[in-house]
Amino acid sequence: xxxxxxxxxxxxxxxxxxxxxxxxxxxxxxxxxxxxxxxxxxxxxxxxxxxxxxxxxxxxxxxxxxxxxxxxxxxxxxxxxxxxxxxxxxxxxxxxxxxxxxxxxxxxxxxxxxxxxxxxxxxxxxxxxxxxxxxxxxxxxxxxxxxxxxxxxxxxxxxxxxxxxxxxxxxxxxxxxxxxxxxxxxxxxxxxxxxxxxxxxxxxx
Numbered sequence: 001x002x003x004x005x006x007x008x009x010x011x012x013x014x015x016x017x018x019x020x021x022x023x024x025x026x027x028x029x030x031x032x033x034x035x036x037x038x039x040x041x042x043x044x045x046x047x048x049x050x051x052x053x054x055x056x057x058x059x060x061x062x063x064x065x066x067x068x069x070x071x072x073x074x075x076x077x078x079x080x081x082x083x084x085x086x087x088x089x090x091x092x093x094x095x096x097x098x099x100x101x102x103x104x105x106x107x108x109x110x111x112x113x114x115x116x117x118x119x120x121x122x123x124x125x126x127x128x129x130x131x132x133x134x135x136x137x138x139x140x141x142x143x144x145x146x147x148x149x150x151x152x153x154x155x156x157x158x159x160x161x162x163x164x165x166x167x168x169x170x171x172x173x174x175x176x177x178x179x180x181x182x183x184x185x186x187x188x189x190x191x192x193x194x195x196x197x198x199x200x201x202x203x204x205x
Contacts, residue, residue: 043135044193046177046186050126052117054178058164059113062174070108077102132177134193157200
């Protein structure tokens with residue numbers, strides 16, 4: 001049943017039980033508000049242009065969440081480098097291996113996201129403005145040279161960063177929506193639609 005039929009049924013039932021006009025008007029007002037809210041959140045479209053400053057933090061965060069257990073490498077490497085410099089006569093730590101451990105960790109959490117960002121920005125589809133629409137059917141997106149759609153069963157969840165909203169996809173990957181390119185009203189409307197339709201979006205602030 002559509003929302004309008006459900007609201008009308010509730011209103012008619014209330015009238016039949018009470019036999020008075022006052023409950024009918026009250027339920028009628030509720031039904032109007034409900035329908036207006038449904039129309040407002042039916043579909044929300046945002047337009048933006050992805051830049052490397054949007055993609056790199058998202059990729060770095062994604063890598064950190066996947067490989068958090070390897071974060072010990074750059075920390076231990078940096079500590080070992082400092083130790084080797086301050087106490088060069090200590091045979092327990094040497095500068096060469098310490099630098100190697102540090103640079104491996106730095107590459108995992110800094111170098112790899114940077115290289116992936118450069119590769120992503122070479123995609124011709126990122127060369128122009130993009131539009132993303134959220135509705136009850138799923139996500140529709142349009143890029144410079146392609147367009148497509150994603151159903152909600154393919155969405156794993158939604159997360160939010162200081163600069164962007166991430167729609168996490170199954171089995172991997174995510175869609176970046178940079179908040180800094182949107183107005184506060186657009187961000188609020190987009191998050192409202194995500195809370196309504198997207199799985200795991202209730203935790204959005």
